[in-house]
Amino acid sequence: MNNDNELLTASLKVAVEHCLARATVLYPLPTNWRASITISCDLRGRAAGKVEVVRHRQQLQSARLRLNLEAARIDWRQTVDETIPHEVAHLVVMSLPRQFDQQPHGHDWQQVCRALGGQGAVRHQLPLARARQPRLWHYRDSHGVGHHLTSVRHHRLQRGQRYQVLASGAWLDASGLVGPVACNTSAFNNP
Numbered sequence: 001m002n003n004d005n006e007l008l009t010a011s012l013k014v015a016v017e018h019c020l021a022r023a024t025v026l027y028p029l030p031t032n033w034r035a036s037i038t039i040s041c042d043l044r045g046r047a048a049g050k051v052e053v054v055r056h057r058q059q060l061q062s063a064r065l066r067l068n069l070e071a072a073r074i075d076w077r078q079t080v081d082e083t084i085p086h087e088v089a090h091l092v093v094m095s096l097p098r099q100f101d102q103q104p105h106g107h108d109w110q111q112v113c114r115a116l117g118g119q120g121a122v123r124h125q126l127p128l129a130r131a132r133q134p135r136l137w138h139y140r141d142s143h144g145v146g147h148h149l150t151s152v153r154h155h156r157l158q159r160g161q162r163y164q165v166l167a168s169g170a171w172l173d174a175s176g177l178v179g180p181v182a183c184n185t186s187a188f189n190n191p
């Protein structure tokens with residue numbers, strides 16, 4: 001990674017921290033909320049940002065907020081003023097009690113996004129090139145532990161194959177499917 005990327009990454013992380021801190025002031029989030037979130041700037045392709053989450057019994061276990069460095073390079077202000085509040089708003093809504101509207105870009109998401117400084121826009125206008133991004137699927141194994149699987153494994157399981165998790169001996173099969181990882185619409189542009 002060159003110096004330019006390092007500087008951009010560090011600055012983006014500061015901006016995300018700022019937004020997360022604001023969220024914790026505004027909303028009754030769990031005390032370990034910040035600790036459950038990691039930030040990375042490794043997103044490629046047309047999405048400016050996205051969140052990937054692991055849930056257990058409807059509760060958010062951990063989350064990754066991913067940002068696209070190229071998007072930040074093209075338009076820093078849009079990334080800070082729109083993409084970051086957009087993605088943090090997803091994390092907030094997913095972490096609030098279930099009476100909140102859990103639709104990916106529903107009423108409550110809009111409110112939170114605006115409260116965090118965003119406009120509540122669902123798509124961006126940045127000229128980003130499309131990149132092939134492997135889709136991941138969230139499965140729960142026979143011990144109730146969550147796993148992120150590639151589409152190849154997902155399709156094999158749905159055709160009836162089973163996998164054993166070597167570390168625990170638990171089994172994965174088609175019935176363990178929870179759904180696609182993340183809010184796919186959270187790509188902030190790329191439905």
Ligand SMILES: [Zn+2]
Nearest residue numbers: 185186187188
């Ligand atoms: Zn979104």
